Amino acid sequence: MDSWWGLGEWSGHRGEKLSLYLITCPFCGEKGNFDTAFHAEKKKPNGHKVLNFDTLKCGNCASYVQVFWSAGDRLHDFRMVPWPLKLEKHPEHWPEAVGRYWLQAKRNLKDENWDAAALMARSSLQIALREHEAKGGNLKKEIDDLASKGVLPPIMQDWAHNVRELGNDSAHPAPGQEPTNPNDARDIVQFMDFLFEYLYTLPKRINDYRERSNS
Ligand SMILES: [Zn+2]
Numbered sequence: 001m002d003s004w005w006g007l008g009e010w011s012g013h014r015g016e017k018l019s020l021y022l023i024t025c026p027f028c029g030e031k032g033n034f035d036t037a038f039h040a041e042k043k044k045p046n047g048h049k050v051l052n053f054d055t056l057k058c059g060n061c062a063s064y065v066q067v068f069w070s071a072g073d074r075l076h077d078f079r080m081v082p083w084p085l086k087l088e089k090h091p092e093h094w095p096e097a098v099g100r101y102w103l104q105a106k107r108n109l110k111d112e113n114w115d116a117a118a119l120m121a122r123s124s125l126q127i128a129l130r131e132h133e134a135k136g137g138n139l140k141k142e143i144d145d146l147a148s149k150g151v152l153p154p155i156m157q158d159w160a161h162n163v164r165e166l167g168n169d170s171a172h173p174a175p176g177q178e179p180t181n182p183n184d185a186r187d188i189v190q191f192m193d194f195l196f197e198y199l200y201t202l203p204k205r206i207n208d209y210r211e212r213s214n215s
Contacts, residue, residue, distance in 0.1 A: 005044060007051070008072045012078075020056075023065070026063075029084065030060040035057050039055075050071070051069075067079075088103075091201065095128075097127050101121075104116075105117050105121040105189050109185060114182050115179060115180045117189055119167060121191070121192050122139070122171055128195065129160075132146055134151075160195070166180075167188060
């Protein structure tokens with residue numbers, strides 16, 4: 001997005017009104033329980049695009065949050081400040097199981113549970129591959145299977161094998177084993193970000209683009 005006037009035009013959430021259920025109070029974590037304390041809007045000169053400037057008051061803890069939002073034809077999007085610091089959801093177009101493991105990997109990273117972060121990341125990788133109908137019965141074969149079908153490009157195949165090897169120790173622990181290196185755990189989780197971007201977010205964006213150009 002290269003202008004704020006583009007907010008809600010190319011990506012975002014369904015509907016042309018701000019969906020309060022998407023907003024989580026950054027202070028108490030309550031979702032969608034807000035009253036509008038202030039609203040202002042700015043209409044684009046010679047156009048009908050509107051930018052909305054809302055201050056919402058949480059019905060649970062009485063804190064305020066500023067929400068800037070705008071709608072396009074069928075979508076709307078928003079930015080808020082402050083935002084919840086706790087990572088509470090995965091992107092909604094990811095499969096639920098993939099997102100659940102990914103979220104736990106992220107949280108374990110934040111809490112410095114390096115073994116658990118590596119393990120959850122490795123598991124989210126495996127779910128995503130199986131969700132793409134990888135065959136083979138173990139992670140090594142599943143990675144190679146999807147690479148042979150062109151679902152994973154060679155660079156991702158290589159990297160997926162690195163993740164598999166790094167996560168292997170946590171998945172199949174032995175007595176007296178070394179703890180997972182924090183940098184390895186961070187690398188593994190970051191790979192998940194890239195991989196899921198590639199497997200889920202990129203196709204969705206291309207699809208959204210096609211829907212827009214056909215309408
Ligand atoms: Zn609150």
